[in-house]
Amino acid sequence: MIEVKKVNKSFTLFNQNNAKITVFKNLNFKVEPGEIVALKGPSGVGKSSILKMIYGSYIIDKGAIIINNKNIATLSAQEILKLRKTSIGYVSQFLKVIPRISALDVIMEPLLNSGDNKNNAYKKSIKLLKDLNIEKNLWHLSPLTFSGGEQQRINIARGFIKDLPYLLLDEPTASLDSKNRDIIINLIKAKSNRGVSIIGIFHDEYSRKKLNVREIDLNIETKH
């Protein structure tokens, strides 16, 4: 379970006249195992910020974020690294890769980093590439040259390759055609059926409906 408790988050921009931007005051919600929660609200309301706070990329001012009975807000850097490795998958909005690394290697990497053997990682990655409908002639090329939709699927594959109990998804179905969107939706469903707690940002009504999400409207949840 993921539990967000009485969280406050603001940004102080020192180099812009110390402007203080309050994003959340007293944010509270829970995500049960197997549940899919969709964060809703207009652009700038803090949807991605929530994912980043849970992942530990953003520091919260107040409150607690509990994952695996641990409060992210009080963990040391190496404890967060460990928690990410064993428990939290994060699919960012855009794929960040370096030149020269093949799509296959990008996907295998999280498995290899947690000590999985090469053969096993290879087999799993190939299966996922096939499931995601990525053409075989692309597997050994750098995703930098891929189309937006292909890059996004590689990004998802990288985030989905491990069996982790928590998944954070930042617009996983954006820039995909309807066929590939359905493939992703089914993969997300399969994760949820296995008990994974999922928090996502889904721009389209279709995905939210198909995934049978519980919506959290940030305009209502956060009293600015």
Next chain:
Amino acid sequence: MISPLLNVTNLSKSYDNIVGCKNISMSLYPGEVLGIVGESGSGKTTLINCLSGNLEPDRGKIIFNINNKETDFLNISESEKRKFIRTDLAFVHQNPRDGLRLNVSAGGNIGEKLMSVGNRHYGNIRSLATKWMNKVEIDKNRIDDLPITFSGGMLQRLQIAKNLITSPNVIFMDEPTGGLDVSVQARVLDLVRSLVNELNLTVIIVSHDLAVIRLLADKMIVMKNGAVIESGLSDQVLEDPQQEYTQLLVSSVLHV
């Protein structure tokens, strides 16, 4: 919970009246990559020179804990220290010419490092050197060539091979891609990154290039005027910097 591989407490070093670094405390766990950023003169190089034994700090403690054996780095005899540096540490210089002997063949440079930790069998040394040339993507037929015939990128890769071949426990890198062309930089970075993953290396890397840190480092520290002003997970420090100077640093990066 595993104990840190390196624990630094209140480390300070001045040059006469000029502060090199002051009151630095930090820890590093096995398999972690720590990035050190800051403007020139902020004390980055002083810090890694102290940690790697190239400089004697004025005050502080440096404790290495390798395979459950604690080494109080600043309180061991000179000969123990030399041996420790030789077998457990490695230093990749910004300028590969500082880390290589240019009048000794490529294979000789690598072999020399192996011999320094006790390898004597010529055949083994040569085959290991060949294997590492291959790992860092240098044609093995160049093994008997002098490094002066190598390009800058090749030299840097040779220096990396030389440093990693003895499986050191902590690797220091001072701007390893600093003097290279952008295209060559990507290749060296990519190499470092894959070696870090494959061999689960523990690395301390100094760079003024935030993209390099983002790519390679799990954790980072930001230095200013000799002090650490901010530290944390790399993505956290870069995406949600808490200090004025770090915000300035991050917001000054041009995005292509």
